[in-house]
Amino acid sequence: MVEWAAVCIGDALAIGKLKVGDSELWWLREGSGSHGDTPRSPDEVNNSLRQAFNFVEESVEGPGLRPPQLGALHAILATRSTGNKDASTVVMPTGTGKTDTMLAAFCHSPKSTLVMVPSDTLRVQIASSFVTLGKLPDIGAVTGEFRCPTVLVLTSALGTE
Numbered sequence: 001m002v003e004w005a006a007v008c009i010g011d012a013l014a015i016g017k018l019k020v021g022d023s024e025l026w027w028l029r030e031g032s033g034s035h036g037d038t039p040r041s042p043d044e045v046n047n048s049l050r051q052a053f054n055f056v057e058e059s060v061e062g063p064g065l066r067p068p069q070l071g072a073l074h075a076i077l078a079t080r081s082t083g084n085k086d087a088s089t090v091v092m093p094t095g096t097g098k099t100d101t102m103l104a105a106f107c108h109s110p111k112s113t114l115v116m117v118p119s120d121t122l123r124v125q126i127a128s129s130f131v132t133l134g135k136l137p138d139i140g141a142v143t144g145e146f147r148c149p150t151v152l153v154l155t156s157a158l159g160t161e
Contacts, residue, residue: 015131022156026127032137033148045147046110052146053107056139063139065104068096076105099126103134106149107142113149120155127153 014029016039027039055073056064065073072090079088092098106113115130117123130151136142 015128020152023152023154025150025152026131027150028131028148031132033133033142033146035147035150039150040147042112042150045149048145048147049107049110049142052142052144053104053136054141054143056141063135065100065139065141066097068092069101069104072098072101073104073108076101077108080109099129100134100136102126103129103136104141106130107133107136107146110149123153123155127151 014031016027016029016035016037018025018039025039028034029036055070057070058064058066072092076088076090090098090101092101102113102115115126117126130149133142133146133148137146
């Protein structure tokens with residue numbers, strides 16, 4: 001059974017929610033990058049994002065990614081280019097745009113991504129940002145006929161049952 005929810009994000013975009021056990025699958029129902037009434041497959045989302053990302057730098061002409069975000073993004077991409085599969089850690093101070101940096105890394109090289117956070121407040125905030133791709137479409141960092149990701153919001157521990 002599908003439950004619709006209007007979640008206030010920016011211009012009050014509608015997010016579709018589907019109950020999956022104790023968790024929820026979220027997707028953008030309307031607006032730029034939306035899926036409509038039914039979530040699209042992860043493969044379709046990933047394919048739509050390939051070549052849709054642009055390195056847009058903040059300037060006096062307009063908004064974009066700030067220097068700390070671009071620096072971190074280039075560091076992430078440089079590490080990925082080595083082929084090393086070990087986990088990496090990116091440390092950025094409060095307020096420098098960690099969420100949009102994560103989103104930019106995802107959009108540049110879309111694939112299944114796991115984001116873990118320590119609180120329910122952050123879980124909802126990060127999930128909402130991933131569902132809409134945050135500021136990236138507004139600043140022109142994601143363009144074309146892309147689809148925003150579907151997000152599984154886990155609200156309980158994973159089990160073996």
